[in-house]
Amino acid sequence: xxxxxxxxxxxxxxxxxxxxxxxxxxxxxxxxxxxxxxxxxxxxxxxxxxxxxxxxxxxxxxxxxxxxxxxxxxxxxxxxxxxxxxxxxxxxxxxxxxxxxxxxxxxxxxxxxxxxxxxxxxxxxxxxxxxxxxxxxxxxxxxxxxxxxxxxxxxxxxxxxxxxxxxxxxxxxxxxxxxxxxxxxxxxxxxxxxxxxxxxxxxxxxxxxxxxxxxxxxxxxxxxxxxxxxxxxxxxxxxxxxxxxxxxxxxxxxxxxxxxxxxxxxxxxxxxxxxxxxxxxxxxxxxxxxxxxxxxxxxxxxxxx
Amino acid sequence: xxxxxxxxxxxxxxxxxxxxxxxxxxxxxxxxxxxxxxxxxxxxxxxxxxxxxxxxxxxxxxxxxxxxxxxxxxxxxxxxxxxxxxxxxxxxxxxxxxxxxxxxxxxxxxxxxxxxxxxxxxxxxxxxxxxxxxxxxxxxxxxxxxxxxxxxxxxxxxxxxxxxxxxxxxxxxxxxxxx
Numbered sequence: 001x002x003x004x005x006x007x008x009x010x011x012x013x014x015x016x017x018x019x020x021x022x023x024x025x026x027x028x029x030x031x032x033x034x035x036x037x038x039x040x041x042x043x044x045x046x047x048x049x050x051x052x053x054x055x056x057x058x059x060x061x062x063x064x065x066x067x068x069x070x071x072x073x074x075x076x077x078x079x080x081x082x083x084x085x086x087x088x089x090x091x092x093x094x095x096x097x098x099x100x101x102x103x104x105x106x107x108x109x110x111x112x113x114x115x116x117x118x119x120x121x122x123x124x125x126x127x128x129x130x131x132x133x134x135x136x137x138x139x140x141x142x143x144x145x146x147x148x149x150x151x152x153x154x155x156x157x158x159x160x161x162x163x164x165x166x167x168x169x170x171x172x173x174x175x176x177x178x179x180x181x182x183x184x185x186x187x188x189x190x191x192x193x194x195x196x197x198x199x200x201x202x203x204x205x206x207x208x209x210x211x212x213x214x215x216x217x218x219x220x221x222x223x224x225x226x227x228x229x230x231x232x233x234x235x236x237x238x239x240x241x242x243x244x245x246x247x248x249x250x251x252x253x254x255x256x257x258x259x260x261x262x263x264x265x266x267x268x269x270x271x272x273x274x275x276x277x278x279x280x281x282x283x284x285x286x287x288x289x290x291x292x293x294x295x296x297x298x299x300x301x302x303x304x305x
Numbered sequence: 306x307x308x309x310x311x312x313x314x315x316x317x318x319x320x321x322x323x324x325x326x327x328x329x330x331x332x333x334x335x336x337x338x339x340x341x342x343x344x345x346x347x348x349x350x351x352x353x354x355x356x357x358x359x360x361x362x363x364x365x366x367x368x369x370x371x372x373x374x375x376x377x378x379x380x381x382x383x384x385x386x387x388x389x390x391x392x393x394x395x396x397x398x399x400x401x402x403x404x405x406x407x408x409x410x411x412x413x414x415x416x417x418x419x420x421x422x423x424x425x426x427x428x429x430x431x432x433x434x435x436x437x438x439x440x441x442x443x444x445x446x447x448x449x450x451x452x453x454x455x456x457x458x459x460x461x462x463x464x465x466x467x468x469x470x471x472x473x474x475x476x477x478x479x480x481x482x483x484x
Contacts, residue, residue, distance in 0.1 A: 019366060020366060020392070020393075020396045023366055023367065023370045023389075023392055024389045024392055024393055026385075027370060027374065027385040027386075027388045027389035027392065028385060028386070028389045029385070030374075030384055030385035031383055031384060031385035031386040031389065032435075034383060034384050034385065035383075035435045035437060041384060045378050045381075045384065048375075048378050048379075049378070049379060052375075052379065053333065053379075056330055056333065059330065060330070060333065060334060060335075063334055064334055064335055064336065067334070067336055129335050129338075130333075130335070131333035131334070131335055132333065132334070132335040132336075132337065132338055133380065133381045134329070134332040134333045134379060134380040134381070135332075135380040135381055135382065136340075136341055136343075136344040136345070136440075136444055136448070137344075137440035137441070137444060137445075138380075138381040139338075139340055140381065141335055141338060142333075179338070181339070181340050183438065183441075184438065204340050204440075204441055204444075205340055206339050206340050259338055259339045260338070260339060261338075262335065262338045
């Protein structure tokens, strides 16, 4: 037994120490590599997630659906209040419907007058939400569409109503959507009707704040927020939500998309923005020599005649 | 007590992997897609430390490193940093596992609490040093406290449901080596 312990002390322990040092060194090296060359490691991460998470799909989707059903079932308990609320909403919506019909007709007329061509290439791919980020610090979801479906980084993602986020990280069969609420999300927006440009900056809260707004006094709670398309990454005019003011008078956006229930999302195919490489040619007026000769001939002819 | 079979160790390693897969699965289910003001405890760290203190031979260092690295990747954390810190913490505890066998649980809990707090602080300090974006401080603190509170529960679960006890003094394995 004593010999056993001796060999442990003299032989195993130093080897163990080297092994621990080596493992920690490799892990920290990976961390530094991620810090230096983030895209490469993130691509590896996307590939790993792409291999691992779809294996869970058979269980993730039914469990999520079952949990949703339980939530729905619980809502039966207050069915009477809901009925009352729905009736009130219906009344409001009827008046809105009238307004919408009128506006639609007006809009059609104006569009016809202008012969505006709305973006015809904006088509979409739909996907099912497989998983979320698994961490309370990151707000993202994983969709079951990927490179195979032609998804590309940076494309906008919407639910039925409003913008949800943008694609960041595409695997072969999966794509990660960074939600607008994530602290890494920055989206250029326009606030209607004042038409001011600003940035929507995610901060890990359910109502992201509006930053870089030039004249906050022109913006009121309830104003509509749409994407502005600045920077050329995002299509313009997608509904984001409504402006709201929080307790410390900071402007935030109440998102239009239903973040409580993200199940099917639409990924908008944005075509790549055209790049203008031509710096603009030198503008030259009508060439002077040939016409001048002709003119001279004409004047000569005139003087001859 | 002699282990009934040498494969016992491997059985518990598989059990650990099953627990890990269950935890990953539970955290990936997209039930909570709105930002929450609370956080779930980091059960994986609790399990690693509780098991390493009780049966160091069940969790070899490479298994801990691999599992933590995979969760770093899947949970969108900076890859490698948390894994390295947890491996260091686990090895620190493993070197003291034979001392901890005689100590009461409250002391063990205090020591583990100190190490987990140290890991969280080191994680934050390193992220600040490399100027990487950090999770909000309030949420991290909250997660730290619930993780510390969850540790006794994890220990009880391992002890009574999975049968992972501290090694008794003088206990030997199937081949007669001291543990």
